Amino acid sequence: MAQSVLLTGAAGRVGEAILGGLADDHEWRLLDRDPPTGDHPGEFVVADITDDEAVREAMEGIDVVIHLAGDPRPEAPWDSVLTNNIDGAQTVFEAAVDAGVEKVAFASSNHAVGNYETDDRTPAMYREHDDYLLDGTELPRPSNLYGVSKAAGESLGRYYHDEHDLSVVCVRIGNLTEGHPPIDYERGQAMWLSYRDCAHLFDRCIRADYGYEIVYGISDNDRKYYSLERARDVLDYEPRDNSANHD
Ligand SMILES: NC(=O)C1=CN([C@@H]2O[C@H](COP(=O)(O)OP(=O)(O)OC[C@H]3O[C@@H](n4cnc5c(N)ncnc54)[C@H](O)[C@@H]3O)[C@@H](O)[C@H]2O)C=CC1
Numbered sequence: 001m002a003q004s005v006l007l008t009g010a011a012g013r014v015g016e017a018i019l020g021g022l023a024d025d026h027e028w029r030l031l032d033r034d035p036p037t038g039d040h041p042g043e044f045v046v047a048d049i050t051d052d053e054a055v056r057e058a059m060e061g062i063d064v065v066i067h068l069a070g071d072p073r074p075e076a077p078w079d080s081v082l083t084n085n086i087d088g089a090q091t092v093f094e095a096a097v098d099a100g101v102e103k104v105a106f107a108s109s110n111h112a113v114g115n116y117e118t119d120d121r122t123p124a125m126y127r128e129h130d131d132y133l134l135d136g137t138e139l140p141r142p143s144n145l146y147g148v149s150k151a152a153g154e155s156l157g158r159y160y161h162d163e164h165d166l167s168v169v170c171v172r173i174g175n176l177t178e179g180h181p182p183i184d185y186e187r188g189q190a191m192w193l194s195y196r197d198c199a200h201l202f203d204r205c206i207r208a209d210y211g212y213e214i215v216y217g218i219s220d221n222d223r224k225y226y227s228l229e230r231a232r233d234v235l236d237y238e239p240r241d242n243s244a245n246h247d
């Protein structure tokens with residue numbers, strides 16, 4: 001069944017992948033501080049996610065929120081991640097609860113756990129026959145302040161689930177690139193997420209039933225060091241791409 005979905009950060013790369021695959025599958029309301037540059041499904045709200053009133057207005061009549069908006073730069077400074085990623089996420093979660101939204105899918109990141117990639121584990125853990133796997137039950141171990149902000153977003157999701165019964169899935173997205181995995185970058189190939197797997201994964205976040213979950217958002221790469229078990233079990237995620245199938 002089509003759901004009414006608010007997609008924040010709709011003008012960015014992850015938004016492009018999601019809309020590229022799912023434009024006709026749901027009723028979309030798109031939100032971004034940057035105006036749209038081309039065709040888009042549904043209504044487009046130009047607003048900042050730290051603008052409480054605008055976010056509350058955008059949330060009216062919405063079943064599911066996919067929250068992507070934020071500063072995506074691993075090197076982003078604290079003032080930016082504090083405002084855009086932490087304050088922005090809190091504004092979105094709070095407004096979702098108050099509007100009676102059912103589910104929020106939060107775009108977390110590999111950088112929330114980037115410091116599991118210790119000197120003694122790398123580069124071996126990026127390679128096919130290494131069996132080191134993170135599965136989402138581990139504590140956050142951020143590799144930068146951006147990763148700290150993503151761990152904070154996951155924690156906000158936990159709070160809004162436990163205190164307000166909101167269904168929340170945090171997707172620790174790997175490395176999204178279109179058409180081809182990153183070239184000459186073993187780590188990026190191990191955590192590649194193709195555009196079509198990205199669209200399918202967020203479709204499952206819209207449709208599946210869950211309480212609070214942390215899942216990894218990567219394709220079914222031979223080299224992986226993130227487990228897909230939870231995404232498969234809880235969301236019925238069935239990735240079709242694999243970085244090993246590209247030269
Ligand atoms: N692209 C990737 O491989 C990965 C992305 N992510 C996360 O996914 C989300 C989307 O990332 P991308 O699409 O790659 O980034 P992007 O920079 O292409 O898109 C982000 C969008 O959010 C909007 N935005 C930023 N701050 C905003 C604010 N305060 N209010 C309203 N809109 C705002 C921007 O205008 C932009 O259109 C981010 O939260 C990022 O941290 C996580 C892991 C990997």
Ligand SMILES: O=C1O[C@H](COP(=O)(O)O)[C@@H](O)[C@H](O)[C@H]1O
Pocket residue numbers: 071072073074108109110111173174175176187188
């Ligand atoms: O969270 C993110 O991760 C991806 C991959 O990280 P990288 O360190 O391999 O570049 C990054 O491309 C993206 O911008 C970021 O939001």
